[in-house]
Amino acid sequence: MESCKDLVTILYMEQTKNILEELDKTLKSRKKEDIDSSYVASLFNEGISAMTNKILEEAKELVETANSNGANKKNLVHETADLWFHTLVLLSYENITSVEILNELSSRFGVSGLKEKQNR
Numbered sequence: 001m002e003s004c005k006d007l008v009t010i011l012y013m014e015q016t017k018n019i020l021e022e023l024d025k026t027l028k029s030r031k032k033e034d035i036d037s038s039y040v041a042s043l044f045n046e047g048i049s050a051m052t053n054k055i056l057e058e059a060k061e062l063v064e065t066a067n068s069n070g071a072n073k074k075n076l077v078h079e080t081a082d083l084w085f086h087t088l089v090l091l092s093y094e095n096i097t098s099v100e101i102l103n104e105l106s107s108r109f110g111v112s113g114l115k116e117k118q119n120r
Contacts, residue, residue, distance in 0.1 A: 017098075017099065017102065020088075020098035020099070020102070021097075021098065021099065023085075023088055023098065024088070024092065024097045024098050024099075027040055027088060027089060027092035028092055030044065030092075031044055031092075040089055043086075043089055043093075044089075044093055048090070048093070051086065051089055051090045051093060052090065054086045054089075055083065055086045055087055055090060058079070058082045058083040058086050059083055061079050061082065061083075062076070062079040062080055062082075062083050065079045
């Protein structure tokens with residue numbers, strides 16, 4: 001029998017998976033949208049270079065926020081969401097779903113980070 005804590009974790013993971021799957025669907029649908037009416041469609045149209053530049057920009061903003069004396073949870077969450085979103089855009093462009101990333105992360109549970117890095 002699973003503990004209450006395990007059930008809460010399972011429910012949380014399912015909710016997270018559902019949110020990411022909805023984002024995957026939305027991003028995929030943007031591939032067909034007009035670039036003048038969809039920010040994501042415009043990124044898809046500009047290609048990998050534009051998407052990776054945007055990811056670098058968002059990563060820099062997150063690092064700057066984290067390193068600032070006035071860093072707070074709200075700002076860190078906001079900047080992280082921007083980074084994750086733009087990463088999901090790139091993954092969608094490459095026809096990679098968030099579930100594939102979650103499966104990769106799941107496969108790493110119980111494996112030492114040092115060992116995983118050594119096995120690359």
